[in-house]
Amino acid sequence: MSLGNRKQLPWWRNKNVLWFFLMLPGILFSIGVLRSKMNYDSLMHATGEFSARFLMFSLIATPLVMLFPKYKFPKWLNRNKRYFGLAAFAYALYHTAAYLLNIPMQEIANEFFDFGLLTAWVALIIWIPMAVTSTDSWVLRLKSRWKKIHNWGYLAALLAFLHWAFIHYNWKPALVHAAPILLLQGYRWTKVLLEKK
DSSP states (O other): OOOTTOOOOOGGGOHHHHHHHHHHHHHHHHHHHHTTOSOHHHHHHHHHHHHHHHHHHHHHHHHHHHHOTTOHHHHHHHHTHHHHHHHHHHHHHHHHHHHHHHSOHHHHHHHTTSHHHHHHHHHHHHHHHHHHTOSHHHHHHHTHHHHHHHTTHHHHHHHHHHHHHHHTTOHHHHHHHHHHHHHHHHHHHHHHHHHHO
């Protein structure tokens, strides 16, 4: 329901437009797979990387607003960080589905407890209740408990980046994506702690 005096937003700020652009890479990946132009390795790399990128955007939004309170982009990102978080989860699901559909079940079972894979499974399990409770109705229903559930997202992010780093023992790209989160969240919590003194 819209309020009578509420200014109508331009089309490009519509949430559905944002969702389209967030999901567009996944649509293109699917077309590539159906046309046999994208193989399993390429799909796993692309879905994992987009999941990490959208996760990064969702987690740097708040500290960016703290750093640049007068700029529009941090405010826009902060308003839409739940959308980026959900998109990150959607690409993580795509990544997981591709793995389950292409790898024999016996091999999945054998490597389940490998550190690089176990971190991913735990991150996904943490992510599920966060994704389910990401709507406005759940925010109202859960009240203060909502934030407690979603604070687990920091652990899920850490596990996701450890998965990336350990799965092929290639730390560089994982650190490139994790570094902005570590730096900006470090700034955020340092500022919060200093203000409490």
